[in-house]
Amino acid sequence: MRHTITLLVDNESGVLSRIAGLFSARGFNIESLNVGETLDPDTSRITLVTTGDDFIIQQIIKRFNNMVNVIKVSDLTEEVRVEREMVLVRMDARPETRAEILRTADIFRAKVVDVGPKSYTLELTGDKDKITGFIELLRPMGIKELARTGTVAMKRESKLTKRGEEK
Amino acid sequence: MARMIGAEMFFETLIHEGIDVVFGLPGGYVLKVYDVMPKYSDRIRHVLARHEQGATHMADGYARASGKPGVVLCTSGPAATNTVTGIATAQMDSSPVVVFTGQVPLPYLGSDAFQEADHIGITRPCTKHNYLVRRTKDLPLAIKEAFYIAGTGRPSPVLVDMPKDVLIGEDEFVIPGEISLRGYKPPKKGHPGQIKRAVEMILAAKRPLIFGGGGLIWSGATEELKELTHRLQIPVTLTLMGLGAYPADDPLFISMLGMHGSYAANMAVHECDLVISIGARFDDRATGGNFAKFAPNAKIIHIDIDPATIDKNIVVHCPIVGDAKEVLKQMLEMLPAKVKTSRKEWMGQIKDWQKQHPLTYNQNGDKILTSYVIDTLSKITDGEAVVVSDVGQHQMWVAQWYKFKYPRTHITSGGLGTMGFGFPAAMGAKFARPDKMVISVCGDGSFQMNMQELATAVENNMDIKIVLLNNGHHGMVRQWQTMFFNGNYSASKFDVLPDFVKLAESFGAKGLKAKRPEDLEATLKEGLSTEGVVLMEIFVDCEELVYPMIAPGGAMNEMILGPGTQLENMADVADMA
Ligand SMILES: Cc1ncc(C[n+]2csc(CCOP(=O)(O)OP(=O)(O)O)c2C)c(N)n1
Numbered sequence: 086m087r088h089t090i091t092l093l094v095d096n097e098s099g100v101l102s103r104i105a106g107l108f109s110a111r112g113f114n115i116e117s118l119n120v121g122e123t124l125d126p127d128t129s130r131i132t133l134v135t136t137g138d139d140f141i142i143q144q145i146i147k148r149f150n151n152m153v154n155v156i157k158v159s160d161l162t163e164e165v166r167v168e169r170e171m172v173l174v175r176m177d178a179r180p181e182t183r184a185e186i187l188r189t190a191d192i193f194r195a196k197v198v199d200v201g202p203k204s205y206t207l208e209l210t211g212d213k214d215k216i217t218g219f220i221e222l223l224r225p226m227g228i229k230e231l232a233r234t235g236t237v238a239m240k241r242e243s244k245l246t247k248r249g250e251e252k
Numbered sequence: 253m254a255r256m257i258g259a260e261m262f263f264e265t266l267i268h269e270g271i272d273v274v275f276g277l278p279g280g281y282v283l284k285v286y287d288v289m290p291k292y293s294d295r296i297r298h299v300l301a302r303h304e305q306g307a308t309h310m311a312d313g314y315a316r317a318s319g320k321p322g323v324v325l326c327t328s329g330p331a332a333t334n335t336v337t338g339i340a341t342a343q344m345d346s347s348p349v350v351v352f353t354g355q356v357p358l359p360y361l362g363s364d365a366f367q368e369a370d371h372i373g374i375t376r377p378c379t380k381h382n383y384l385v386r387r388t389k390d391l392p393l394a395i396k397e398a399f400y401i402a403g404t405g406r407p408s409p410v411l412v413d414m415p416k417d418v419l420i421g422e423d424e425f426v427i428p429g430e431i432s433l434r435g436y437k438p439p440k441k442g443h444p445g446q447i448k449r450a451v452e453m454i455l456a457a458k459r460p461l462i463f464g465g466g467g468l469i470w471s472g473a474t475e476e477l478k479e480l481t482h483r484l485q486i487p488v489t490l491t492l493m494g495l496g497a498y499p500a501d502d503p504l505f506i507s508m509l510g511m512h513g514s515y516a517a518n519m520a521v522h523e524c525d526l527v528i529s530i531g532a533r534f535d536d537r538a539t540g541g542n543f544a545k546f547a548p549n550a551k552i553i554h555i556d557i558d559p560a561t562i563d564k565n566i567v568v569h570c571p572i573v574g575d576a577k578e579v580l581k582q583m584l585e586m587l588p589a590k591v592k593t594s595r596k597e598w599m600g601q602i603k604d605w606q607k608q609h610p611l612t613y614n615q616n617g618d619k620i621l622t623s624y625v626i627d628t629l630s631k632i633t634d635g636e637a638v639v640v641s642d643v644g645q646h647q648m649w650v651a652q653w654y655k656f657k658y659p660r661t662h663i664t665s666g667g668l669g670t671m672g673f674g675f676p677a678a679m680g681a682k683f684a685r686p687d688k689m690v691i692s693v694c695g696d697g698s699f700q701m702n703m704q705e706l707a708t709a710v711e712n713n714m715d716i717k718i719v720l721l722n723n724g725h726h727g728m729v730r731q732w733q734t735m736f737f738n739g740n741y742s743a744s745k746f747d748v749l750p751d752f753v754k755l756a757e758s759f760g761a762k763g764l765k766a767k768r769p770e771d772l773e774a775t776l777k778e779g780l781s782t783e784g785v786v787l788m789e790i791f792v793d794c795e796e797l798v799y800p801m802i803a804p805g806g807a808m809n810e811m812i813l814g815p816g817t818q819l820e821n822m823a824d825v826a827d828m829a
Contacts, residue, residue: 095435099372099384106377140563147560153381153401156435 087116088142089161089168089238092131095154096122103152104131107145113137117170117235128156132237161238168212168238173198174220175206177227186226193219204229253426258388258419259284262352263292265395268427271323273297273314273683275307279327280367281354281416299683299712302704304331306676308338309702311349313680316663317638317690319472321348321402322680328354329367332413333374337670340378342409344667345493346470348402349409351375352395357417358386371413380408388421393428400431405438406558407470439557442574442582450528450553450570451586457526457551459598460486463509465538466493466666467531467556467576469659474498476580477530483587485595486528487602489517491538492651494531495662500635500655506602507611510538511802512648515609515811516602518802522809523601527552531576534565535667536804545807555579609800609813611652619793620769622646622721625776626653629691629719632776637689638663638681642674642698644728646721648798650693661688672701675718679709682716689780691717696749697726706759709785717780718787720752723794731797735812752789761785 094100101120108115116134123130135142142160149158161168176186183205190197190207193215199206209219213236220231256264262285266274274296278286289298301307304326311322324335332353342349356365372384381401383394391414398410454460462481468474468490474497481488481504488498489509498505507514509521518540521527527550532538534554539546543565554561554568555576562571572579613623626649629639640663641650647664656662663681665673678692699720709716721727729744753763762782766775772790779788800811811817 099376099382102373103376110377144560144564147562151380151558151560153433153436 086139086162087134087136089166089236090133090135090142090146090149091159091161091238092133092149092155093123093157094129094131095156096127096129097154100129100154101131103154104133104149107148108135111137111141111145113141113145117233119235119237121237132235134236159240161240165241166238167241168236169210170213170216170236171208171210171234172216172220173206173208173232174223174228175199175204175230176223177229178203178205179227182226186223189219189222189226195219253424255422256425257284257288257422258391258414259288260291261388261391261425262395262414262419263288263296264425265392265427266323267292267295269396269399271296271321273299274323274325275299275301275310275314275680276325277301277304277307277327277331279331279354281356282325282327282414282419284416284419285325285354298325300708301676302707303702304334305338305672306702306705306708308335308349308351309341309670309673309676310680310683310705311351312338312342312347312673313640313663313677314684315342315347315349315407315680316345316677317660317681318684319470319660320684321350321399324349324351326351326353327367328356328371329369332369332371336374336378339375339409339411341665341668341670341673343378343380345665346407346466347409348407350398350402351409351411353411353413354419355384355413355415358415359417361415371411375411378409379411380406382411382413384413385415385418387423388418389423391418392425396428397431397433401433401436405436439559439573440575440578442555442572442579444582446570446572447579447582448586450572451583453526453551453553453570454484454486454528455587455591459524460484460526460528461520461524461550462486462488463491463521463527463529463532464488464494464497465491465530465532468494468497469531471531471557471576471578472659473530473577473580474659476577476584478502479584480580480587483584483589484591485593485599487520487599489513489520491532491666492664493666495651496656496659499657501657506606508651509808511540511804512652512798512800513802514606514611514652515800515813516605518800518808518811519605520602521547522807524550526550528555529553529568530555530580531557533561536565537666539565540802540808540810541805542807547808613796615769617793618768620766620772620790621796622723622792623649623653623796624769625719625721625772625790625792626650626693628773629693629776630654632773632780633689633691637661637691638678638685640664640674640678640681640690640692642692642694643669643671644695644698644726645723645731645796645798646693646695646727652798671695671698674698676702676705678716678718679705679714682714689717691719691780693719694721695727696720696722696724696746696752699752703755706756706761706785706787710760714785715783716785718756718785719776719779720787720789721792722749722752722789723792724749725794727794728798730794734797735801752787756785756787759785761787764788765791767791
């Protein structure tokens, strides 16, 4: 199963490799990993997405909790949450595809962040499904390069339900 | 407050932490530490090991025998990598070893400087935590935190990497105050609700069993455990790491369980209706490794200080996270002072198992059996010695035949199974317990892995005994080859061995030999009563096998009891081996 885990950690060198090490020791792959400072410059938030046996993931989370530099761990998988990712896509912009690229970008509300004689670079933020859908539509038109940030996630305020409706 | 250099802060902080012995070996980047060391020699003793692996096992043995952290000091690169086996050994058996390594000066970090290695990276998976100290003034706090982390919660090794410029730099020395780490809050007491549930389960059980591990020893829970078992008449079995936590001569004690556990203990695990596991982690050597078939009729209570051990191998019914001693105290408070129990049937059943297949040996040939050696040793010392075993068959016979009475008197590398651990660890144990007779029981294979430390033992005028069981083989490897590889003795026999008596003598130690069963007792008695470093080389039968044995991956009631036992699934077992 796919798990989204967030960690608050000391903003120190070496913390990330301790965390990644637990996955490699189990032969697990990390699908995406995102690290950034929080409001408190001494603390970073890590968002980690991985797929694996639930039982083993629970073990890994307990081990995270044991780490001296880990302040808090939450598995958001079962939680109502907001997940976002950003992607930059450089498109091969040929005369016959230029319009279609811009139309697709428009439908997804992506931004054109760079225009060159032979390329457009688009920026899109959204959840995983939206990003994947966007990329799939663009693919036949010729993607030159692509960069994804990996997921960042947060619990929603509890009064919201899974679909984001007011209770 | 006083101004001083990092190397001085190192000793000042150690003294403040109550450390009085350091096991080490000098070199390039820690030379400043060694330079100031004589100033502190009245308060901190330095034991010059001959190999950093030896130093680390010494610190580990010291920690296990005393309950206090053991300290290692060495230089960078090869010295640091030499400690890794010792660190991993300590980690697996939850021993608080704190390793201090020198490191290249900060500006050279990552430049492949002479004797540079990434100590932090290399030891990350085998330490609870590690520090690279970047400023002289941060050194005392890093040291204090290292001891705090190593010694609290589940005890474990910690490494502190000290770059040379940090050690020679000067700053104000301030003794750090109370440690408070926002990401590290070791648990103490157990959850009262869970304890209440556990108490109800215990009172309702007909065939309860205590399954105790090394955590009992680290938490010092022996008295509480005795109180519990006596009040409720619950039989006790211990893992290899737990031996000593409960007196072997107590009628409720039914010996070690696991791969080479007693028939009664393993059957009791299989047939009980409640497992009360305390400070054990259900590893495959203790459970037979067939987790699905473990204690099939039982509910399981699991008391452990480390939440990560809960549900790791075996899913339990009532987990309690906390220090074993605290949790047992809480339990005792909830239990009635007098409990009427009827354990006649259950204890009777256990006695039957004990009678059906007791641990035995048959010393009637002209070759000495190792089980006989350990049994004799146990009788001569009346279970009063600290016995440190190495790894292999002899280790299992020590566990089966030495009647340990007290916690911290049985020391062995259980989790990692590190050959070469025993002798240096015994030396560390002797530094911790100078009042006790300390005996290193080792195999000829294991002893050869750290025998250079004989020099250290003699140099320190130690009073330490070595019982070296010479079977001319990697005995345990040979046993597996006998049982699972059709007697194909590939690379398990030694064609060359030193004359261990002459070897001991060449270091200035005393050596004795015994070749015939009738000489054994006298040799042991003479060796044990001779002052100094004494090596007793006992020539033993290489064909003796350790029984019972749960075949790898087997259930606990599937034991090979002797050469006659044929398991239905012998072919599968050989595959697992
Ligand atoms: C460092 C290390 N290398 C290899 C092994 C694998 N091993 C386990 S037991 C054993 C043989 C031990 O022989 P010895 O010390 O003579 O003891 P015996 O079994 O003969 O009592 C070996 C090689 C190990 N446990 N540790």
